[in-house]
Amino acid sequence: MNDHVPLKKLHIKTYGCQMNVYDSERMVDILRPLGYEVSDKPEGADLVLLNTCHIREKAAEKVYSEIGRLREMREEKEARNEGRMTIVVAGCVAQAEGQEIMHRAPAVDLVVGPQAYHQLPELIARAHRTKGERLSADFAPEAKFDALASGSLAADRAVSGPTAFLTVQEGCDKFCTFCVVPYTRGAEWSRPVKSILDEAKALAAKGVRELTLLGQNVNAYNGLGADGQESTLAKLMYALADIEGIDRLRYTTSHPNDMGQDLIDAHRDLPAVMPYLHLPVQSGSDKILRAMNRKHGRQAYFDLIERIKAARPDLALSGDFIVGFPGETDKDFEDTLDLIRRVGYASAFSFKYSPRPGTPASGMPGQVPDEVADARLQTLQALIIEQQQAFKANLIGQTLDILFEKPGRLAGQAIGRSPYLQSVFVEDAADLIGQIHKVKIVANSNNSLRGELLKVLA
Numbered sequence: 001m002n003d004h005v006p007l008k009k010l011h012i013k014t015y016g017c018q019m020n021v022y023d024s025e026r027m028v029d030i031l032r033p034l035g036y037e038v039s040d041k042p043e044g045a046d047l048v049l050l051n052t053c054h055i056r057e058k059a060a061e062k063v064y065s066e067i068g069r070l071r072e073m074r075e076e077k078e079a080r081n082e083g084r085m086t087i088v089v090a091g092c093v094a095q096a097e098g099q100e101i102m103h104r105a106p107a108v109d110l111v112v113g114p115q116a117y118h119q120l121p122e123l124i125a126r127a128h129r130t131k132g133e134r135l136s137a138d139f140a141p142e143a144k145f146d147a148l149a150s151g152s153l154a155a156d157r158a159v160s161g162p163t164a165f166l167t168v169q170e171g172c173d174k175f176c177t178f179c180v181v182p183y184t185r186g187a188e189w190s191r192p193v194k195s196i197l198d199e200a201k202a203l204a205a206k207g208v209r210e211l212t213l214l215g216q217n218v219n220a221y222n223g224l225g226a227d228g229q230e231s232t233l234a235k236l237m238y239a240l241a242d243i244e245g246i247d248r249l250r251y252t253t254s255h256p257n258d259m260g261q262d263l264i265d266a267h268r269d270l271p272a273v274m275p276y277l278h279l280p281v282q283s284g285s286d287k288i289l290r291a292m293n294r295k296h297g298r299q300a301y302f303d304l305i306e307r308i309k310a311a312r313p314d315l316a317l318s319g320d321f322i323v324g325f326p327g328e329t330d331k332d333f334e335d336t337l338d339l340i341r342r343v344g345y346a347s348a349f350s351f352k353y354s355p356r357p358g359t360p361a362s363g364m365p366g367q368v369p370d371e372v373a374d375a376r377l378q379t380l381q382a383l384i385i386e387q388q389q390a391f392k393a394n395l396i397g398q399t400l401d402i403l404f405e406k407p408g409r410l411a412g413q414a415i416g417r418s419p420y421l422q423s424v425f426v427e428d429a430a431d432l433i434g435q436i437h438k439v440k441i442v443a444n445s446n447n448s449l450r451g452e453l454l455k456v457l458a
């Protein structure tokens, strides 16, 4: 950057899922050429961007309290004669409640939904001129990805460390009755293979060795291949694994009904595919699964897991669970616990059902009292923690490939991830960041594992 042009400070706060993390990084890439540098705190920032999540009420409400804090900071900044702080709300709350944000939070200068991020520079310039620009984002993901991941931007993408997210698919056509995603992120759409490979090559050239492919329904990926045919996620992963430097592939989030046979086979045949799968089932009760419109029952989930484990016996599973869905009885909840016991998870996310405006479940009879849902959540989480600890304990004594990602808390330490996604720290390994090494797991230590280096692989 030219010495004479003072850098403007940009603070981004990201809520919700990994796709938002990816989008936030891309927004930084877009804004950097305009002279913005990232600041890790909002105080004194010239531009504050909240990348929001609408999935549960709590997540959405956080945005409004954050805007309140920002408004005060803006007033202080102006009182110090340091110029204006522009406040932008992006993400799924922007998409779902754009009008309401402008009403409830006059401090907000610009509201921009997930499909319009490529227009940010222009929109921000307009917002500076006319306070209170309102944008209702339309669903044109193709334009967004063309702009966000076109050659130069992909090449300019800032990377931090040897792992990176890569969005390959957006949106959802499943319409689970509790979920806002089909409304906030729109219909399923897959990026063409070439645009993904270009971005992956640019990342690999910068030292990225592990890609996590993102999509709300990532295993429904069907982007256009170079041959003019639809690709599948498995085919895409074969092409990605061929890129020099790309050693590990992960993907999230998957719907059980989209686990195609070639994807299951890839877990057996493609060494780069990590033996870890996030495969949400939400409930173990057939009645609730039906009410959720999940389009499969519990037995189908068991059968699927059996097939995947036959392909890759050491595969570790994670999932998402909702407790307190309307109509959920003690027996339905017991069925969920039973499913968890039978499957055995390495990790899982669990949530209390949150009625979302506009979704079919929010109007269903039999809403579960809060205390009941709270108690169920506690019981379920205790079971998951138990399984998570058991999974980790079972790794002690095993030798695993660890990709070192960053320095640890103490001098000389490096922290990496196991193939099953646990954090592993090793002493005297700080110079090995970016490399994959064989590590013997020796102890379970709170949130991570402790390992000892065996020998250099790469």
Ligand code: 5AD
Pocket: 055, 056, 178, 179, 180, 280, 282, 320, 321, 322, 351, 352, 353, 354, 355, 356
């Ligand atoms: N209430 C609670 N949890 C929800 N999820 C999605 N919608 C809701 C809701 N209305 C959970 C699901 C999904 C995860 C991303 O969030 O478990 O898989």
Ligand code: SF4
Pocket: 172, 173, 174, 175, 176, 179, 180, 181, 182, 216, 217, 255
């Ligand atoms: Fe939401 Fe269901 Fe789509 Fe997942 S599959 S994003 S839970 S509607």
